[in-house]
Amino acid sequence: xxxxxxxxxxxxxxxxxxxxxxxxxxxxxxxxxxxxxxxxxxxxxxxxxxxxxxxxxxxxxxxxxxxxxxxxxxxxxxxxxxxxxxxxxxxxxxxxxxxxxxxxxxxxxxxxxxxxxxxxxxxxxxxxxxxxxxxxxxxxxxxxxxxxxxxxxxxxxxxxxxx
Numbered sequence: 001x002x003x004x005x006x007x008x009x010x011x012x013x014x015x016x017x018x019x020x021x022x023x024x025x026x027x028x029x030x031x032x033x034x035x036x037x038x039x040x041x042x043x044x045x046x047x048x049x050x051x052x053x054x055x056x057x058x059x060x061x062x063x064x065x066x067x068x069x070x071x072x073x074x075x076x077x078x079x080x081x082x083x084x085x086x087x088x089x090x091x092x093x094x095x096x097x098x099x100x101x102x103x104x105x106x107x108x109x110x111x112x113x114x115x116x117x118x119x120x121x122x123x124x125x126x127x128x129x130x131x132x133x134x135x136x137x138x139x140x141x142x143x144x145x146x147x148x149x150x151x152x153x154x155x156x157x158x159x160x161x162x163x
Contacts, residue, residue, distance in 0.1 A: 010135075020109050028105055029075065033058060033068050038077060038102050041094035048081065048093035077101060 021032045030038070040057045041047055055065040069092055072078040077098035083089040094102075107115075117125055136142050 017109060024105065024108075028101065030072070030077070030101070030105075031068075032108065033060070034072055034077075035102075035105060035108065037065075037068055037072060038094060038098050041078065041092065042099065042102055044094075046093075047099070048091045050089070050091055054092060072098070 024035060025031055028035075036058060037054055040054055041049060044053075051062070051065060051069065054069070055062055058065060058068070060068075069078060069080075073080060075097075077095055079093050079095050080090040081093050083091055117128070120128075
């Protein structure tokens with residue numbers, strides 16, 4: 001049995017994600033993790049959330065999340081709002097500029113996939129889940145954190161990660 005086709009399909013998926021990431025960055029000036037952060041804020045109550053909630057949603061460490069928020073803030077897409085009564089705590093809020101940007105960014109691959117998977121029957125979705133779980137186990141990457149696709153500028157300057 002030739003397993004080359006499986007590897008080719010995996011490479012196609014990885015390549016399509018990388019191409020999408022580069023296209024979004026070039027056309028809209030934001031990385032995929034930054035888009036996910038904006039999306040999270042857009043869906044949050046009052047268009048704002050604490051950094052801890054954003055960090056959990058993105059499944060990233062605090063310093064990486066801070067870097068993403070810093071870059072979004074410097075572009076005017078989010079604002080840090082001091083929490084009333086506790087100046088040590090801030091809330092991250094989506095700005096009108098960030099909201100407008102979200103209206104222009106097309107659906108991402110993972111959103112399209114989520115929609116299409118939602119149209120499948122439960123048995124088929126379970127087969128996909130089981131197949132992916134098997135691949136993750138065979139590759140021995142089940143303990144690896146599932147970061148969203150990263151751009152180099154999303155990592156703290158002192159600790160670059162290898163893509």
